[in-house]
Amino acid sequence: MKGRNYWIGSVALLVVFAVMAATMHKDGPTAFDEAVGDWIRGWRSDGLTIVFKAFSPLVSTTVFSLLLVVFAALFVFTFRKRLEPLMLVMNLAVAFGLYKGLKSVFERPRPTADALIEAAGYSFPSGNALMSASFYGLIIYLLYRQWRRRNKAAAYTTVVAGILLILGIGISRIYLGVHYPSDIVAGFAIGGAWMLVCAGAVSRRS
Secondary structure: OOHHHHHHHHHHHHHHHHHHHHHOOOOOOOHHHHHHHHHHHOOOOHHHHHHHHOOHHHHOHHHHHHHHHHHHHHHHHHOOOOHHHHHHHHHHHHHHHHHHHHHHHHOOOOOOOOOOOOOOOOOOOOHHHHHHHHHHHHHHHHHHHHHOOOOHHHHHHHHHHHHHHHHHHHHHHHHOOOOOHHHHHHHHHHHHHHHHHHHHHHHHHO
């Protein structure tokens, strides 16, 4: 991926976020939210509920902190990289600030009906979607860069598994009834945009 493509992708995702922000309703769901939300919540079953509830701890502060230490150590001691651990720290810190700041700007209440778990705070954009797209996305990208020439199978398996994980986290929030679909799209967009900025910086200096 050429350097300028990271910035083009980031700008495109910021446009997606701007569209979601401009069309978002503070007082309830949009037509998009209703259509997609009803479809996903229509999947509900006892088994799937257990599966989707299991995604929630994957975006906890404890898990992010642990993964930051593990992958920073991996890149320093195993891959002999210095920039990547610093970028992981910066990525996580800025992503956290973005989701906290943006929620306080938009102040969209969460859905109130049919929630299967309790969730505090505002709804737009989804912090889980933003943090997973940003932090997990960067980890996936860095591992792919490390393995793409040495072990293509591992590189592509990491990408596919990582994308499925990020999508699962986003979908789980709609399924569990604590976010509107537009919250998730907005979170993915802004988190993905920041991830591409970080990826572009790594690509440029590597």
